[in-house]
Amino acid sequence: MNIYLNDLPFEKACSIFYEQIEKSGWGTPTESECISVDENATGRTLAETCWAKISSPHYHASAMDGFALAAESVKEASPSKPIRLSYGDSVVYVDTGDPIPDWADAVIPIEDVEPVGINGLPPENPRKPSMICVRASVAPWSHIRLMGEDMVATQLVLAKGQVLTAYDLGALAASGNSQIQVVRKPKVGIIPTGSELIQPSDQAGKGEIIEFNSIMLASQIIQWGGEANRHPIVRDDLPCLCEAVQKMANENDLVLLNAGSSAGAEDYSSQVIASLGTVLVHGIAIRPGHPVILGMVRRSVQNKTEPVREIPIVGVPGYPVSAALTGELVVQPLIARWLGRNPLEKEEIEAILTRKVTSPAGDDDYLRVIVGRVGGKMLAAPLPRGAGVISSLSKADGLLMIPAGIQGLEAGEPVRVNLYRSRIELERTIFMIGSHDMTLDLLAQALGNKKRRLVSSNVGSLGGMVALRRGEAHLAGSHLLDPETGEFNIRYLKDYLPGIRVKLINWAGRSQGLLLRKGNPKNISGIEDLTRKDLVFINRQRGSGTRVLLDYHLNKLGIDGISIRGYPQEEYTHLGVAVAVLSGRADCGLGVAAAATALDLEFLPLFTERYDLIIPEEYTESNLLSPLFELMNDKRFVQTVARMPGYDVSSMGKLVGEFG
């Protein structure tokens, strides 16, 4: 059992690792290869400084289509006293790029001279006249691209270490560098391990886990300039693991041994590494990702000219977010070191944290966040933190690190975020907050086609209003029943958004009811059954419209929540409730029809309600939100929403009222 009492601080772990790497001579001297200067050289790293082999241009070249001549010969030319020069001896036609004859030192553009043919008539070919008539003098070296204008032979073109762009390739070719030495890409072997792992598939049984860490790691490695070699999945068996690691070590410059998701699997990893080399570090004080192993393994097959006998190996943790972060924090700098580049630094942006986060004091804690601008403020909204939640990395705009020693951050604190996306993309983000609805996925997809990115946080209807008040979202979704009037949302606006001008716009009417297992095996017929001792209920979180709806009806029936089994168990989305029912964790829960249909559950309709959008006035006319209004008026989109079960779109887009 490995209990990570001995996690090392990240800097310390790296210094131990790099000291050993240094000793092993890994990556030194730089291995290079000779390649042609063509499009395949893009992104490669120069292993040697390139000097111009020829000048560019490598001769005095005409910069125009025109006539080359000696400037001296037309020194006296003027409109009233034109000078005639006969073609061939002292004047010759040149196209742009043609060399200038030795005796010439200027070009007159063809449109500035008068070509004359035989007998003074216009010539048949204006580029080959009998003579030309020049009516103005020309300064020496006019309209000539001087030899070396761009680059002079022997001058520095690009220094060693340059990562080649399209334009660098142009500069290299122009200066006669048709072959170049670039750093050989480091070969990175990736070994996924775990008896529970299966190849990506849509058919996975219980206990089978889809292996995709090796794909993510390979994709990262290629982006960072390495060559990725994926090994097939190896089961948790020491001899098999040793064989795979030895083989990959022999064939690669760096090995990533990706443990299965079980904690026990890391023991295998460390045993394998210890048996084939050395475990230098086991456990780094970072989260997610602390069970990282850093070590060295010996190559068993050696070429005599090969100076490296030991290569680094990284034991990559099994949870996907941990694996991905290990890639960024540990593997990327190794590849950069091999290539002689600076480790990648992401652009940083200052933002305001939207909610409080706690953090383990002993670890550098990496938080994935969504970043976007609301009003004048750049906001960072934390994403789910589980190391297994890969969607949080796919959605993330950036990463922020809470250093060891800090136990958390408060809502409203300024933070620095390392960005995954360009600042420009962030400006396209629409922050929606509040109540979860199944049709928001359709909206996100449709907005995606209109160059907007919808980011919705499910914090419940009331939470959405609170966020709007704080200026942390462009709009909120809400379906809060007013028990006194039977109306939706309006009373709450007055309480929660006093003095804030908002428009309340109808999104859809929707049907709420009980989500039940297929066939309703427990024979549930309504809210009043929830107190049955043989039933487990799954609830929604406080502040959600669905919870308000439930509590209203329980109250009407005189039922106390405490008498319902499972009442304290809260989910944040309709789908969360549906999954709880599907998986047997609960027998029923309150939710929308679409959630039941999505997971093939039974639906017992009970209530209809109105789901509205609350949009502060400053955004209703904004360019950012205009595609949202277009969609609510787009029949095709409205029909797409209507196809979801339990939705009434007849009033979509209608103004309910203006408030505040």
Next chain:
Amino acid sequence: MNIYLNDLPFEKACSIFYEQIEKSGWGTPTESECISVDENATGRTLAETCWAKISSPHYHASAMDGFALAAESVKEASPSKPIRLSYGDSVVYVDTGDPIPDWADAVIPIEDVEPVGINGLPPENPRKPSMICVRASVAPWSHIRLMGEDMVATQLVLAKGQVLTAYDLGALAASGNSQIQVVRKPKVGIIPTGSELIQPSDQAGKGEIIEFNSIMLASQIIQWGGEANRHPIVRDDLPCLCEAVQKMANENDLVLLNAGSSAGAEDYSSQVIASLGTVLVHGIAIRPGHPVILGMVRRSVQNKTEPVREIPIVGVPGYPVSAALTGELVVQPLIARWLGRNPLEKEEIEAILTRKVTSPAGDDDYLRVIVGRVGGKMLAAPLPRGAGVISSLSKADGLLMIPAGIQGLEAGEPVRVNLYRSRIELERTIFMIGSHDMTLDLLAQALGNKKRRLVSSNVGSLGGMVALRRGEAHLAGSHLLDPETGEFNIRYLKDYLPGIRVKLINWAGRSQGLLLRKGNPKNISGIEDLTRKDLVFINRQRGSGTRVLLDYHLNKLGIDGISIRGYPQEEYTHLGVAVAVLSGRADCGLGVAAAATALDLEFLPLFTERYDLIIPEEYTESNLLSPLFELMNDKRFVQTVARMPGYDVSSMGKLVGEFG
């Protein structure tokens, strides 16, 4: 002859082009292909929205290595009243990731229970005890990753149009999307034309031009998500050109016809396009790049299922900077349109222009600039503007556009620059200005190895001091002779940098003399020969130390510059002077020995001088410049400089004095 009186504004040209593209049905409906979710999918564009096919996790999974049990069964457990459960019926060991049995609803981590073996002894295998002893209750669903925690089946994973990252691949695989539909890459055919063109080589004859535009365009296209197909060079011959264009149009989705550098070549391009389709636009009001041609060509071979009969063709101008800009401005948006992406937008930064630039009023004028921070100011220094100067694009940090209607910008004006590099890279830029010296290339190379980028502008020693005074450089190089004292630089510091604290540091002593053609055919023996009528001299610009040196000695000899042929012809660098002599443009010029050696010229040594670095005090201790000081104390580097002919490095790095 095409005189571009009819250049269209860029927007207008695009609207004509896109109208025709729209009509042709190009790129619609989106052509997609099915690929596996693996590392090769990185950077591809989703052609269809992906929904989760399975939940992730797709079952309730243990989040720890431990024992699964019903929370209810240990509800009463406490340290003083432990509960014992026998293994198998109500307790079972689970590894992280294992499914939870149906009857269990919690996991207790293995380190929190006491496994008991036969007869109450510790069990042989702690994971398979006879019973376990639990001393604390556990909340239901503790240490369990609930089904759907990451993604719930049927929910949106990634919307159509998403450009896939490593983490997106993870999210797709995790949600059971092992195969995905991505947009087929547009095939872009590139045809280099021109009888003068040759393949990249270090052996180019007079009039032969190295063809590398096709490489740059191909590299751009690949980066932007297209597939590039390069055709061999086609000579300027109408039937050959037509054949090549027709073939490439049949096999590709877009054709780039790259004219040779001669203006006449564009006539061929437009004739070819007209004969195989339609020329829509000939000439756009942008610089560089105005002779762009936009048109459509018909495919001659058609598959019946193929809806597109006409595809767009772009006549790309021949000069490399024009070609590259045509790529960015015209080709990139076309590829983005095919892929259903937003056209690429570069990050923008605000900077201050370091010197005045003029601009043709009728055109959108694109200026390449170096960007870096000096003191508190972000500066944009214009690079050479010639359309043939590809090194200017390779060096550029960004592009700034001076819109049609504006005739130029003043030094000190704020400008917005579209960046080619990340802001982080810009912070590594050392701005050096002043006198040109051949050893600066060696310095640039060495600083490159120390994560610094040296950008040096050759404006002469005096110009360098003026720039320092304006706060536009981190250091300046200078070798200004004081005719009265024979000392270097010090008197000028007092005149040009009054009140500015600077350190004057010795870089090298160097030998100046006359650069002569090999064998000294004109038998030149010194400065006094320069007035000979059979000689042409090539001068350095006013304000350069070399010019001051020359004028000082001419003055001593009583020679007036006007009596020297070529005296008004100015070059900005020693290499520029050397090239002028090598190419026969001049017979001799004053310069350093290294320039003569570089181009295999004869050198007649005349004077020795001191080349110093002037560094304002605020930078002498800066982290940015510390590698420079390291190098001046690095014997290996100093020796590298010493190997250049004519340099004396014995005092390199020594402080001459502090001034101001």
